[in-house]
Amino acid sequence: MRHLLKLSLAFMALSTAVQAQNLIPDSRSGGKLLLTGGVSTVEGSGGGGIATWATITGYGEEDGIGANAHATFVDLPDYEFRTAGVAVGLWDRVELSIARQEFDTGNTGALLGLGQGFTFTQDVFGAKVRLTGDAVYDQDRWMPQIAVGVQHKVNDQGVIIAAVGGRDHEGTEVYVAATKLFLAQSLLVNGTVRWTNANQTGLLGFGGDANDEHEAQFEGSVGWLVSRNLVIGAEYRTKPDNLSFAEEEDWFDLYAAWAVNKHFSITAAWAALGSIATFEDQRGLYISLQAGF
Amino acid sequence: MIRMLSLTAMLAVATPVVAQDPAHMPGEEAVDPYSVADANAGAQPFAGTEMFDAFHGQAGIDRIVDRMLDRSAADPRTAGIFVATDMIRLRRTLKEQFCYVLGGPCAYTGRSMKDAHDDIGLQPADMGALVEHLQTAMEEEGVPFHTQNRFLAKLAPMRRDIVTR
Numbered sequence: 001m002r003h004l005l006k007l008s009l010a011f012m013a014l015s016t017a018v019q020a021q022n023l024i025p026d027s028r029s030g031g032k033l034l035l036t037g038g039v040s041t042v043e044g045s046g047g048g049g050i051a052t053w054a055t056i057t058g059y060g061e062e063d064g065i066g067a068n069a070h071a072t073f074v075d076l077p078d079y080e081f082r083t084a085g086v087a088v089g090l091w092d093r094v095e096l097s098i099a100r101q102e103f104d105t106g107n108t109g110a111l112l113g114l115g116q117g118f119t120f121t122q123d124v125f126g127a128k129v130r131l132t133g134d135a136v137y138d139q140d141r142w143m144p145q146i147a148v149g150v151q152h153k154v155n156d157q158g159v160i161i162a163a164v165g166g167r168d169h170e171g172t173e174v175y176v177a178a179t180k181l182f183l184a185q186s187l188l189v190n191g192t193v194r195w196t197n198a199n200q201t202g203l204l205g206f207g208g209d210a211n212d213e214h215e216a217q218f219e220g221s222v223g224w225l226v227s228r229n230l231v232i233g234a235e236y237r238t239k240p241d242n243l244s245f246a247e248e249e250d251w252f253d254l255y256a257a258w259a260v261n262k263h264f265s266i267t268a269a270w271a272a273l274g275s276i277a278t279f280e281d282q283r284g285l286y287i288s289l290q291a292g293f
Numbered sequence: 294m295i296r297m298l299s300l301t302a303m304l305a306v307a308t309p310v311v312a313q314d315p316a317h318m319p320g321e322e323a324v325d326p327y328s329v330a331d332a333n334a335g336a337q338p339f340a341g342t343e344m345f346d347a348f349h350g351q352a353g354i355d356r357i358v359d360r361m362l363d364r365s366a367a368d369p370r371t372a373g374i375f376v377a378t379d380m381i382r383l384r385r386t387l388k389e390q391f392c393y394v395l396g397g398p399c400a401y402t403g404r405s406m407k408d409a410h411d412d413i414g415l416q417p418a419d420m421g422a423l424v425e426h427l428q429t430a431m432e433e434e435g436v437p438f439h440t441q442n443r444f445l446a447k448l449a450p451m452r453r454d455i456v457t458r
C-alpha cells in the first residue's frame with residue numbers, strides 16, 4: 001500500500017513536471033518575421049530612424065531574446081551626426097538600449113566660437129516595455145501594439161549648454177508609442193508622444209531660457225512594405241523650442257530600410273533636420289547599419 | 294452519353310447518400326468527432342473570386358500547401374512537430390481551408406484552429422517559421438507580394454488559437 005502511494009506520488013510529481021515543461025516554451029531566437037523588429041533609431045531604441053516605435057527590438061518573439069548593434073551616420077551641410085549603440089529585446093516584452101551620439105560641429109565649430117571640430121557627445125540609456133497588443137498578428141482588431149518607455153540622456157558639454165541658455169546637461173524623457181501593421185494594405189503606422197524638454201533631442205542640452213518645462217511632442221512614421229525585405233516610408237518629429245539664441249525646427253525624413261536577412265539591415269534616408277544652432281536647412285543623407293539577431 | 298450519365302447516377306445512388314464523415318475519411322487516421330462548419334476555418338472568406346484567381350485556383354493552392362508543408366516538415370525548427378502527424382489529412386484540410394478563405398468554391402470540413410492545435414503545444418517561433426515557409430511557397434507560385442499580405446492578414450489572428458505557450 002505504501003509502495004503504491006509512493007509510486008503514485010512520484011507519478012504525480014513527474015506528470016506535473018512534464019506539464020510545467022510543456023508550459024515553458026524552449027527559448028528560441030528569430031521568431032519574428034523579417035523587418036518586424038524595426039531598425040535602430042538615432043537614440044538607440046527600436047523603431048524607425050528618428051521615431052521610436054512600440055516594437056521590441058530584435059527578432060525574439062515571446063519565446064526568445066534578440067539583440068543588435070547599430071551605427072548611424074548623418075551627413076549635414078554644417079555638421080556631422082553619428083550614433084552607435086547596442087540594444088536587447090527580452091521575450092518581446094522589454095527592450096534595453098544604450099547609445100552614444102556625437103554631434104560634430106566640424107568647421108562650423110570655429111564659426112560658432114566653439115573651436116574647430118567641437119563635438120557634443122551624449123549617452124542615451126533607454127528602457128521600453130510593451131504593454132499590450134501585437135502590431136503584426138492582431139489583424140482583426142484596431143488595437144495597436146502599445147509600449148511605454150523612458151530615455152535618460154547625459155550630455156558631456158554642460159558648460160557650453162549653460163552658455164547658450166540651456167538649463168541642464170542631462171534629462172529624462174518618457175514616451176508612449178503605438179504601432180500597427182495594416183497587413184492587408186502592407187502599411188505600417190506608428191505614433192509616439194514624448195514628454196521632453198530636450199533641445200535638439202538633448203544634443204544642445206535640456207530646458208532653456210525660453211522654456212524649461214517638459215511638454216508633449218509627437219513622432220510618427222509610416223512605412224509601406226515593398227517586399228519581404230524592403231520597406232520605404234517617411235517620418236516626422238516635432239520638438240520643443242526652448243533656447244532663444246536659435247530657433248529649433250521639426251525633423252522629417254524619407255527612408256528605405258532593407259533587411260539582407262535577420263542578421264543585417266541597411267537603412268538609407270534623406271533627413272531634413274531644419275535649423276540647428278542658427279545654421280539653417282540641415283538636410284542630408286542618413287545611413288544606418290544594424291547587425292544582430 | 295445518356296447511358297454513361299445514368300450509370301453515374303446509379304453509382305451515386307449505390308454509394309451512401311450521407312457525405313463521408315470528415316472525422317473518419319478513408320486513408321486518414323480518425324480524429325475525435327466534431328461538428329463540421331465553415332466557421333471552423335477561423336476566418337471570413339474574401340468576397341468574389343479575385344483572390345482565388347490570384348492564387349491560381351485550386352491547383353495553385355494545392356501547390357502552395359504542399360510546398361509549405363514539405364518545407365515545414367523538413368525544417369529542423371519544426372520537423373519534430375510533424376513526425377506523428379497524419380499528413381494526408383493535414384494536406385486535405387489545409388487545402389480546403391485556404392480555398393474557402395480565398396473565396397474559392399470549397400467547404401471547410403476540418404476542425405477549428407483551437408481544436409486542431411491545442412494539444413500540440415506550439416510556441417511563437419513555430420508560427421513565424423510556418424509563415425515564412427508559406428511566404429516562400431506563395432512567392433514560388435508567383436502570387437504578388439501585396440496579395441500574399443492580404444491573405445496573411447486573414448490567417449494572422451488565428452495565432453491566438455494556434456500558439457498555446
Ligand code: HEM
Nearest residue numbers: 371374378379386387390403404409419420423448451455
Ligand atoms: C495560420 C497558421 C495555421 C493554420 C491556418 C493552420 C491550419 C491547420 C489545419 C486546417 C489543420 C487541420 C485541422 C483538422 O485536422 O481538422 C491543422 C492541424 C495541424 N497543424 Fe496547423 N495551422 C497553422 C499553424 C500551424 C503551425 C505554426 C504549426 C506548427 C509548426 C502547425 C501544425 C499543425 C499540426 C501538427 C496539425 C495536426 C494536428 C493533429 O493531427 O492533431 N499548424 N492546422
